Amino acid sequence: MDQEREENNGFGPIPTPRGRRAGVSYFILLAVWLTFWFLAWLVEKITHIMLGLPMQPFSGERSMFIMATFFLLTVIYGLLHSLVLFVEEWKHINSRHGSRYQAFQRCLHFKFPVKGPIPLVLFAVLLSLHVWWMVQTGMFTQLLSQYWELLVLPAGMQLFTMSFLMKPAEVEVMERVEGANQNVAHGLAWSYYTGYLEIVLPGLCERIEKSAWKEKIHPTARRLLVLIPLKCDVRAKLEDADSNIKNVTADLSEDEGLQPVRKDSAGIKGRVYKNDVHCITDPDDAEHTEYCVVEYATVAKTLYDMQESKACEGFSREAREQQVKLLYCTLKNIIEAGGYRDQVVLVPFDITDAEDHKLAKVILQTLEQLKSGTIDMP
Structure with a gap:
């Protein structure tokens, strides 16, 4: 059981569709x-x-x-x-x-x-x-x-x-x-895809190539890494989850960082969709650093809030874990069907001890797999 739990960076085995x-x-x-x-x-x-x-x-x-x-x-x-x-x-x-x-x-x-x-x-x-x-x-x-x-x-x-x-x-x-695609996870996945990924993914590679971070980000890493934590604990900053991760474009101007996407949406003119570049330092080798565009899947926090809310008393930890795994599967299928397979990587993981810098290790491992072409995208 423990060995199965370690699959997919501690995320555990991914459920497959039921058969006959x-x-x-x-x-x-x-x-x-x-x-x-x-x-x-x-x-x-x-x-x-x-x-x-x-x-x-x-x-x-x-x-x-x-x-x-x-x-x-x-x-x-x-x-x-x-x-x-x-x-x-x-x-x-x-x-x-x-x-x-x-x-x-x-x-x-x-x-x-x-x-x-x-x-x-x-x-x-x-x-x-x-x-x-x-x-x-x-x-x-x-x-x-x-x-x-x-x-x-x-x-x-x-x-x-x-x-x-x-x-x-x-x-x-x-x-x-x-x-019937009626799970909480299905709704969250479609909301995240249509309300965010479908907007930022189409021109992400071009925005990276036009930025000052083109040389820092390896060609194989010029895509969006989306973190999906099993516990659905989405931090406001990646630095809060691992001190070996640093947001290097947070305080920079639009010309110095990645150009944001502006789109009229839901009655708001020029709504801004922004991505940041992060520097990942190897916990075992401080000289080894990698740069990438990485962030949490924000909709995962909805599952966390549902479990904590008194309005969803029947939503247990087991139900949350089941739903976040379905979120990963559904999002993967939607991305593949939408033709964005080569522009985003879903990274499922679980952190049991924040002191072991596992999140930085997970991201670095994902980047290495991208370089070697051994990762199953998205």
Whole structure:
């Protein structure tokens, strides 16, 4: 576990998109279930032959009754639970759903391949045909007359279980939210990209080449290094995180530093987007220094503030770490899709002891990887 934690400068392993193992497992379990019933039937037949017992003709009436009853009960349980949810959603129709039909559809537990009223109508027709078939075959009458407890007792137990003992598994919720790009991390990543990176990246290399720092910054390092700390502790200055890092353009004029980008945005004319050059000194060799354009991903601080805020009491440390890793993955995908892969480097890291100058070492290691071409950008 500790070895995995050390991956990516202590940031830990980067999560990958979920696959289809859960769906495949369902099919495997279904195959095992069908195999079990086939073997049970086969063993019964072989036993009758070996013991010389008379063979009984196969009758699926009992099995059909059990499956038809179970299907009907499953539908009843689902509809009852959906009805309970709909009682609450009734007062939120105008503010959250727009219509009663939309609200009720969102309360249903049944999975339809497409959206709209047609699947719901088809489901109602199929359910009606199923009940009509049970009535015609006498199964429904048998169920009400001999096994009415199956309709009453399990329904109450199921409602109690689903309301107080069971909940959607966290991985199911995570998969659903991640698949729909509805995580906090997705919003933060897109906000950071469209509101900042997409503005400063296009001309960054040209701004470096036109500046007085052209000779100081190695050609392979003429890109933006974006720091993403696992703890989301974004300092106001990089010097506060590591004394071996110094901002060398903070107090210089625009002509002496990097030319800022000015753009009319959100009602503000000539909004300024500024980048600074930093000098990184090797903690093990004071004579070795490197220059680069580096800064924190400011949106990471939002996750830190959310964890500290009383308004987000359910946002735990584990949730924060999960979200910052998703922030890294989402931002990486957005940058690659936007065509800025060679103009920015995402640097995930974690610092456990500020005295070991790990941040300076991480940046220097990243710059060395850029020189050798061994880094996976962004």
